[in-house]
Amino acid sequence: MIDFRYHIVSIVAIFFALGAGVVLGAGPLKGTGSEIVQSQADKDRAALEDARADLIQAKALDKYRDDYVAKVTAGLTDGKLTGKTIAVVTMPSADNDMTNSVQDAIEAAGGQVTTRVSLDAKLFDPGQRQLVESLVNELVTADITFDPDSNTYQRAGMLLARGIAAREEGKPVDTEATRILSGVTGSKLVSLKPTPKERASLVVVVAAKPPTPAPDNSSYNDAVDFAEGLDQGSGGAVVAGVPESAQNGGMLKSLRGDSAATKILSTVDVANIPSGQMTVVFALVEQASGKAGQYGAVDAKNGVAPSADQAKGN
Structure with missing residues (x-):
C-alpha cells in the first residue's frame, strides 16, 4: 500500500521541478525556445529565397531556350x-x-x-x-x-x-x-x-x-x-x-x-x-x-x- 511518506516525497519532487523551471527560465537558458524558433525561421526564409532564385533562373533559362530556338531556327519551317x-x-x-x-x-x-x-x-x-x-x-x-x-x-x-x-x-x-x-x-x-x-x-x-x-x-x-x-x-x-x-x-x-x-x-x-x-x-x-x-x-x-x-x- 502506498503510505503517507510516498505522498510527501512526490509533492516535494513536484515543487522542486517547478522551482527548477523558474530558475532555468530566469537563468542562462532563458530565451532558448524563442531562439530555436527564430533560427528555424531564418533557415526556412533562406531556403525560400534559394528556391525563388532557382525558379527565376529556371524561367530565365526557359526563356533563353525558347528565344534561342525561335531565332536560330527561324525560317526552318518556311x-x-x-x-x-x-x-x-x-x-x-x-x-x-x-x-x-x-x-x-x-x-x-x-x-x-x-x-x-x-x-x-x-x-x-x-x-x-x-x-x-x-x-x-x-x-x-x-x-x-x-x-x-x-x-x-x-x-x-x-x-x-x-x-x-x-x-x-x-x-x-x-x-x-x-x-x-x-x-x-x-x-x-x-x-x-x-x-x-x-x-x-x-x-x-x-x-x-x-x-x-x-x-x-x-x-x-x-x-x-x-x-x-x-x-x-x-x-x-x-x-x-x-x-x-x-x-x-x-x-x-x-x-x-x-x-x-x-x-x-x-x-x-x-x-x-x-x-x-x-x-x-x-x-x-x-x-x-x-x-x-x-x-x-x-x-x-x-x-x-x-x-x-x-x-x-x-
Whole structure:
C-alpha cells in the first residue's frame, strides 16, 4: 500500500521541478525556445529565397531556350506547308494560348487555317452517346464509307471530317458539308469559327492538359476514336498537347497505347513551346506523305521530331 511518506516525497519532487523551471527560465537558458524558433525561421526564409532564385533562373533559362530556338531556327519551317489547308480542332478545355501558337506556327510555315472547331465536353459524355449515334445516322452522306468494325465515335469523327476536311486539296464546302456542319453545330456539341469556304486537307487536334485528379487513361477512348475518324476522313491528322497529356491521365498517353491509332495518327507532346510547335508543322508534312510518328519529350516512340528526310515537304 502506498503510505503517507510516498505522498510527501512526490509533492516535494513536484515543487522542486517547478522551482527548477523558474530558475532555468530566469537563468542562462532563458530565451532558448524563442531562439530555436527564430533560427528555424531564418533557415526556412533562406531556403525560400534559394528556391525563388532557382525558379527565376529556371524561367530565365526557359526563356533563353525558347528565344534561342525561335531565332536560330527561324525560317526552318518556311514554305513547308505552302499550298496546304489545315483545320484546327480543339478538345474540351484545350488551352487557347497554345492553340493560337500552333496556328501561328502553321501560318508561318505557309499553311492556311480554314477554321477552328471547338468540341464541347458533352460530345464525350457517356450520356450523350445515343445523341451522337443519332446525329451520325441522320447526317451521313452517300460518299462516306464506314468500316463495318468502326464504332460510334470513329464514325462521328469521319462525319465531322466530311464537313471540314477532305483527303485532297481544293475540295469546296458543298451542300452536304454545309448540312453536316449545320447539324453538328445545332446539336451544341460542336462550334466553329469561321465557317469554312474550303475543306482542309489536314487536321490538327489540340488536346487539353489532364484535370486533377487525373482520370483513367481509358476515359479518352472515345476522344482517340474521334481523332482516328478525323484522320480517316482527311489527308492526315496530328494530335498536339503538353507533356502532361503524354503521362498517365492524358489523351496522348491513351492514344499512344492504342496500336491502331498510332499507325495513322501523329502526336506531339510539347506543343506548348516553340520547338514543339515546329514539330507539329513537320508532323503535318509527314502526315501529308502518308506516314505517322509519335514525337516529343515523354515516351515518344519516334524521338523529338521527324527526321529531315521525313519532313522535306515542299
